[in-house]
Amino acid sequence: MATQSSGVGRIVSAAKAKLAAVNDSISTRSTRHRRRAVLAQQHRLHFDLICKAMDDPALAAVLDTYETDIPLEKQRQFLFANALYINALYFHRIGAMTRAELYGHLRVMCQNKVFREYWEATRHHRKSLPEASEEFTLGLMMDDLVQELADADTDEWWVVGEPPEKSS
Numbered sequence: 001m002a003t004q005s006s007g008v009g010r011i012v013s014a015a016k017a018k019l020a021a022v023n024d025s026i027s028t029r030s031t032r033h034r035r036r037a038v039l040a041q042q043h044r045l046h047f048d049l050i051c052k053a054m055d056d057p058a059l060a061a062v063l064d065t066y067e068t069d070i071p072l073e074k075q076r077q078f079l080f081a082n083a084l085y086i087n088a089l090y091f092h093r094i095g096a097m098t099r100a101e102l103y104g105h106l107r108v109m110c111q112n113k114v115f116r117e118y119w120e121a122t123r124h125h126r127k128s129l130p131e132a133s134e135e136f137t138l139g140l141m142m143d144d145l146v147q148e149l150a151d152a153d154t155d156e157w158w159v160v161g162e163p164p165e166k167s168s
Contacts, residue, residue, distance in 0.1 A: 081118035
């Protein structure tokens, strides 16, 4: 009888362990789903605010934190460049784009003079980012990419730079 009781105990213990693993898996998926939903809401809000600032010079003035005077039309272009950059980061953050794909997307964006001007004008903004943050790391990746493109001796911009590993 003790042997049967011990066998049943092992079965119950194994069942509890499997149930706990399933529960953890569901919890992890639920957490990821909530994180994506929050990121999507944050992205929509950011885009709505940027659009309002692009449409209204009085609101654009609130976002004028550049170190030099930037004409209103250029500020509107910078706001749009910011929206494009944040959109690319968003797709990376939700897992729709690997870091290597993001790099390729950013390399295309860097072909635009206005985008490069925006990136330079906002350099001091990125200095406040914590070095351990993903945004800081991606900003450094972008800084390196802009520099490599500026230093390149080729018109074949699509081969400039070393993309990060595709698994990221």
